[in-house]
Amino acid sequence: xxxxxxxxxxxxxxxxxxxxxxxxxxxxxxxxxxxxxxxxxxxxxxxxxxxxxxxxxxxxxxxxxxxxxxxxxxxxxxxxxxxxxxxxxxxxxxxxxxxxxxxxxxxxxxxxxxxxxxxxxxxxxxxxxxxxxxxxxxxxxxxxxxxxxxxxxxxx
Amino acid sequence: xxxxxxxxxxxxxxxxxxxxxxxxxxxxxxxxxxxxxxxxxxxxxxxxxxxxxxxxxxxxxxxxxxxxxxxxxxxxxxxxxxxxxxxxxxxxxxxxxxxxxxxxxxxxxxxxxxxxxxxxxxxxxxxxxxxxxxxxxxxxxxxxxxx
Numbered sequence: 001x002x003x004x005x006x007x008x009x010x011x012x013x014x015x016x017x018x019x020x021x022x023x024x025x026x027x028x029x030x031x032x033x034x035x036x037x038x039x040x041x042x043x044x045x046x047x048x049x050x051x052x053x054x055x056x057x058x059x060x061x062x063x064x065x066x067x068x069x070x071x072x073x074x075x076x077x078x079x080x081x082x083x084x085x086x087x088x089x090x091x092x093x094x095x096x097x098x099x100x101x102x103x104x105x106x107x108x109x110x111x112x113x114x115x116x117x118x119x120x121x122x123x124x125x126x127x128x129x130x131x132x133x134x135x136x137x138x139x140x141x142x143x144x145x146x147x148x149x150x151x152x153x154x155x156x
Numbered sequence: 157x158x159x160x161x162x163x164x165x166x167x168x169x170x171x172x173x174x175x176x177x178x179x180x181x182x183x184x185x186x187x188x189x190x191x192x193x194x195x196x197x198x199x200x201x202x203x204x205x206x207x208x209x210x211x212x213x214x215x216x217x218x219x220x221x222x223x224x225x226x227x228x229x230x231x232x233x234x235x236x237x238x239x240x241x242x243x244x245x246x247x248x249x250x251x252x253x254x255x256x257x258x259x260x261x262x263x264x265x266x267x268x269x270x271x272x273x274x275x276x277x278x279x280x281x282x283x284x285x286x287x288x289x290x291x292x293x294x295x296x297x298x299x300x301x302x303x
Contacts, residue, residue: 027258066280068271132280148279
């Protein structure tokens, strides 16, 4: 009997250590994991490979847009993007532009992408510029969107 | 067999309580990290008290903003170039959204802009901060290089 207790205690200690590690490692809850995957798949299939027919699988019809240059609502946004990118590309398991960092907290998914820009004063040098995309998920659909584009005002 | 079942049940109970305690510990640490970042942002950045940089920022801090990229010295030189103001209890402008996850703290700001035709519009900026061992270790934002 003693050895059983020891084994159970050992197991409990192990699992506790494991969850401690998970917290330090920014582990998602199951719901956060679902939200994160939904948003990454939306960016991969619809915005990356331009499969607009899949938009309704990922996005709420009344999608709220905080980007000043983009229209409100899912279907008007799809039309807007289709004008620029009319041709879908074959779907791939990997995203076209994988974000450098994804942070999911509750219903919010934040993606950060980093690109290197040539220094206009010295083309042999580059500097980093980050782009952010943030999506709020509601009832299993992307509901609201923010980014750091400033469009015609002199943008990034 | 009865005792075995009892031990198993107690073990499972201990396990679940340990896990939830640890999850609470994670949330408490995230709240601490967020408070650290907000205090740093208020005292060092908003009110310009760069002499407090070592209190908040790691010695080997990494800055990714292309206008003052490098370490803590570059950060201090940049924010120290304008005179400090008396520290206030509140930020002049609160972030519109702040959240912490693991080692990261995110600040989201909604700002007012004006386009070329003079039309007002709203836009967002983001700050991502990584905290390590109770100090600010790394910072990213969306700035491009100033002309």
